[in-house]
Amino acid sequence: xxxCAMLCxxxxxxxxxxxxxxxxxxxxxxxxxxxxxRFHGHATDGLYSxxxxxxxxxxxxIMWTPPHPLDWRTFGGLEVDVFNPNDKAIELGIRxxxxxxxxxxxxxxxxxxxxxxHSTQSVAISLGLDPMxxxxxxxxxxxxxxxxxxxxxENFSNGNVVAYQFFVHKPEEGTVLYFDNxxxxxxxxxxxxxxxxxxxxxxxxxxxxxxxxxxxEFAARTKSEKMDLDRTPSLPGRDxxxxxxxxxxxxxxxxxxxxxVQGKWWLVDPAGHLFFSIGIDTIQxxxxxxxxxxxxxxxxxxxxxxPLARFQSTETGVLRGPVKEGKAYAFYxxxxxxxxxxxxxxxxxxxxxxxxxxxxxxxIANWSDATLYGNxxxxxxxxxxxxxxxxxxxxGSDFWGRMPDPFDPAFAADATRTIKPIADKxxxxxxxxGYFIDNELSWAGDGPDGPYGxxxxxxxxxxxxxxRQAFIDELQTRYSMISSLNLVWGTKAASWxxxxxxxxxxxxxxxxxxxxxxxxxxxxxxxxxxxxxKLDPNHLYLGCRFAWRTTEAEDAAAEFCDVVSFNIYSPKxxxxxxxxKRLNKPxxxxxxxxGALDRGMFHPGLVSTPNxxxxxxMYQDYVRSxxxxxxxxxxxxxxxxxxxxxxxxxxxxNYNIGFVTxxxxxxxxxxxxxxxxxxxxxxxxxxxxx
Numbered sequence: 001x002x003x004c005a006m007l008c009x010x011x012x013x014x015x016x017x018x019x020x021x022x023x024x025x026x027x028x029x030x031x032x033x034x035x036x037x038r039f040h041g042h043a044t045d046g047l048y049s050x051x052x053x054x055x056x057x058x059x060x061x062i063m064w065t066p067p068h069p070l071d072w073r074t075f076g077g078l079e080v081d082v083f084n085p086n087d088k089a090i091e092l093g094i095r096x097x098x099x100x101x102x103x104x105x106x107x108x109x110x111x112x113x114x115x116x117x118h119s120t121q122s123v124a125i126s127l128g129l130d131p132m133x134x135x136x137x138x139x140x141x142x143x144x145x146x147x148x149x150x151x152x153x154e155n156f157s158n159g160n161v162v163a164y165q166f167f168v169h170k171p172e173e174g175t176v177l178y179f180d181n182x183x184x185x186x187x188x189x190x191x192x193x194x195x196x197x198x199x200x201x202x203x204x205x206x207x208x209x210x211x212x213x214x215x216x217e218f219a220a221r222t223k224s225e226k227m228d229l230d231r232t233p234s235l236p237g238r239d240x241x242x243x244x245x246x247x248x249x250x251x252x253x254x255x256x257x258x259x260x261v262q263g264k265w266w267l268v269d270p271a272g273h274l275f276f277s278i279g280i281d282t283i284q285x286x287x288x289x290x291x292x293x294x295x296x297x298x299x300x301x302x303x304x305x306x307p308l309a310r311f312q313s314t315e316t317g318v319l320r321g322p323v324k325e326g327k328a329y330a331f332y333x334x335x336x337x338x339x340x341x342x343x344x345x346x347x348x349x350x351x352x353x354x355x356x357x358x359x360x361x362x363x364i365a366n367w368s369d370a371t372l373y374g375n376x377x378x379x380x381x382x383x384x385x386x387x388x389x390x391x392x393x394x395x396g397s398d399f400w401g402r403m404p405d406p407f408d409p410a411f412a413a414d415a416t417r418t419i420k421p422i423a424d425k426x427x428x429x430x431x432x433x434g435y436f437i438d439n440e441l442s443w444a445g446d447g448p449d450g451p452y453g454x455x456x457x458x459x460x461x462x463x464x465x466x467x468r469q470a471f472i473d474e475l476q477t478r479y480s481m482i483s484s485l486n487l488v489w490g491t492k493a494a495s496w497x498x499x500x501x502x503x504x505x506x507x508x509x510x511x512x513x514x515x516x517x518x519x520x521x522x523x524x525x526x527x528x529x530x531x532x533x534k535l536d537p538n539h540l541y542l543g544c545r546f547a548w549r550t551t552e553a554e555d556a557a558a559e560f561c562d563v564v565s566f567n568i569y570s571p572k573x574x575x576x577x578x579x580x581k582r583l584n585k586p587x588x589x590x591x592x593x594x595g596a597l598d599r600g601m602f603h604p605g606l607v608s609t610p611n612x613x614x615x616x617x618m619y620q621d622y623v624r625s626x627x628x629x630x631x632x633x634x635x636x637x638x639x640x641x642x643x644x645x646x647x648x649x650x651x652x653x654n655y656n657i658g659f660v661t662x663x664x665x666x667x668x669x670x671x672x673x674x675x676x677x678x679x680x681x682x683x684x685x686x687x688x689x690x
Contacts, residue, residue: 015075017064017182019045026050033060044081044120045181052166056173061095063165064182069098070161075184076128077150078164083178084115089571089618090168090175091115091607094125097163098156103446105399109152114571114594114608114618115177126150127158128187134297135290135321136647136654138603140196140203149603154320170576199300201289201331201645201662203600211600212663218339221665225351234357235679241379241431242362243273244682250274255538256379256433258562258586264630264685265586269379270430276627276681277433277634279363279381280659281591282641283352283372285333285345288313289644292326297646301329307342308334320651328649332641335663345371348664352640353377359659359671360678365636366436366545366590370422374429381542382426383436386528388414393467393520394460395453396445397548403442403454406524407466415531423535434540436590437528440547440567443521449505451550454520455513456501463497470523471516472496478512514552521556529560545590558583563633567591569606571618572625573632580631589626589635593657594618599667601642601656616673623677627684 018025020038029036031052039051054060072078084090092115099107111125126149131139138149168175198204200212212218237245250259252272259268269275291298291312302308315328336344349372356364356378364372364380373380390410392402404411419437426432445453458467475496479485482496488508493499502509525544532541543557543565557564564580564587571594580587595604598611609615619637626635642658659674660666 014186015184016045017184019043019181020048020050020179021046028064030063030065031061032063033057034062036062039178042083042085042120042178043180049083049178049180052177052179054168054171054175054177056171058170059167060171061165061167062179063163065163066161071159072127072161072184073159074128074187075158076187077124077126077185079122079124079181079183079185080166080179081120081122081181082115082166083120083180084117085176085178087117089114089116090171090177091570092123092177093167093169094123095165095167096125096127096156096158096161098153098158098160100162102163104152105397105446106153107156109150109156111150112606112608116610116614124185127156130154130156132320132652133322134193134646135294135323136602136652138654139193140205140602141597172574194296195299197298197300197645200335203602203645204299206600208599210661210665210667212665215338218335218663222339225666229354229358232358232675233354235360235675237682238357238362239269239271239273241269241271241273241275242357243269243271243275245273247274247682247686255430256540258540258633260586262686265633266685267433267586267633274682274685275362275633276685277363277365277379277588277636278361278623278678278681279365279634279636280356280361280368280638280640281365281636282367282639283364284367284369285336285348285641286330286369287332287641287644288315288328288330288649289646290315290318290321290323290326290328290649292328293323294646298329302334308337311337315649318650321647331644332662332664339664349375351664355666359674360681361674363433363634363636366439367639370425373426374431376431379431379433381433381436382422382539383439384419384422385438386411386415387418390414391466393454393465394445394457395442395548396447396450396457397453398442399548400440400442403457404438404524405465405467406520406527407470409466412527412531415528416535419528419531420535423532427536427538432539434542434562435532435536436542436545436565437532438544439590441544442548443546443553444548444550449503449510449513451552452501452505452510452513452517455516456503458516458520459500467520470519472499474516474519475499475512517550518552518556521550521553522559525556525560542588542590554580554583558585561585563588565590567638569593571607572622573629574625577629577631583631585631586633587631588633591638592622592635593638593655594622595656597656599656599661600645601654602645603653603655605655605657612667612669616667616669619670620673620677623681624684627681 033055035053037051038048042049093112095110097108102108113123132154239245250268250272254270257268267275311330311334316325318324340347366383391405391408393405394402444450458471461468540562542563543561545565545567547567564585567590593605594607594609594615596609596611596615626632643653643655647654659670
């Protein structure tokens, strides 16, 4: 059992906000896309709860907008009790705004929790001690085990709360949840963060099954795992690549390709066997956590003459967190040194290449160590970006940065420069599936006109912008004169140089924006497709791994990519994803994960579960849902190792999302679940097993 003496010093008294005991409580609730009523039952405080029926729209929610801003500086955050009566898990979000202009990131803090079916959970968001002020996405659990996470604007002011809401993203029609006891909770004391990390990079103030306490345990774990891997070196019925020996025999080309078989898309391996790509992302040992400015968090750091001091480094270019450069430490590498000795990288690679086929994985997925390319044992994907000096365009969200401008000739040159070294290495290797190029690009902005954000952004650029010039050229061809365009757009631009899209868009400007966004996406994907074909005609173009996307971008990807990729963080693929059939192209999940807080980690990741057993069960459900989707040809788990307890150095993510811990110890629940669902994968795919 997890035993915590965590963040137990509290300041500020909790404050009840509403328990829905009167009709007045109900009248204070705004409800967009949601039908609400008081309900006599499922209450945790009093007799009544709020029954909310979420309808199938983009962001249905229930929201409170107080008449005057609230000062919550003495509170730790916001909390609510929620009963999920459904037969499946539901993702619930909490959002708090400090300004009417909030858009979900700027001027907002938010948190998402997965509600287990037929259960009541307390769901909370941290506002008092902002985890990112300490360089991580979540702090240790409270003494009562409360999950407290948040993300969003690092400059959020909890002294000026103007709105708070509970929301669901694109639910199935008629999704019902019951809410009660909306309240603030007490603020934890920052002093209780002292010494929370032990010498192995684990949480120092708790115990749990599998926690490592002494160096000699590494040898025992290595011996035990070797016996397990020797018993199950790989799953039965697979060829050397991990393809399905008992399935239909198709034409072998010597490289991976795609084909639709019995109405379902598949990858076909170099030997001509059906191949469903089940992989793990970020198989690499290099994650670090910042030490600079946070020295008090760590109960141990190596002395200068300690061999483990080699894993200290100086990090620069930190994206999110209070310290932008300074000393960092790689606890995972230090543990590999303790386990395997000074030459730890080679035995680490060997154990990776034994674990993956034993666990039923047949793909080394994105972001993985390039030294695993060409290993001759497990297929892999190659990955690259299109970094360089080319022009960029804002879509209005720009989470990871502005979009590359594909109309800039320098974009094609940068694509060639960045992809060529990788293509030179893998172009003749039949074990390579293909290329992911770029990741989670900002295809869309925020708000109702968000899908047209790239058009809005292009016309907001100076006249020298290649994207703006391309858009203006389109419009001049269509309208000839600025006066003609002004008439249909409802604008008053005196010249083409002054033209901006109106806000909000009307029907005519929205149509023109859509045409441009589609051509923008077509140019982007065509440039990269042509670059890959020129440098490497043998391998597949696997797309850009959509997180933000538009219909226009999806259609363009289907036109030029061999496989369209999506990062899909949800309990499983639901019926909304049936829409990709219209693309008539194979699709792949580039990232998904689940986490829990029962093994000493602070944040469960983007999709939470109650414990490791539930995490393992949800893994099987997710993989099964992808196997049953005719358009999808694989899914890749993010990631191989838990993120650092106190946050990865460049952005503070500290999620329990690994198949192995920071001590390189596999999660037994995840391994057992993976072997079971992977063994049945091809039979499920062909419909031979429920």
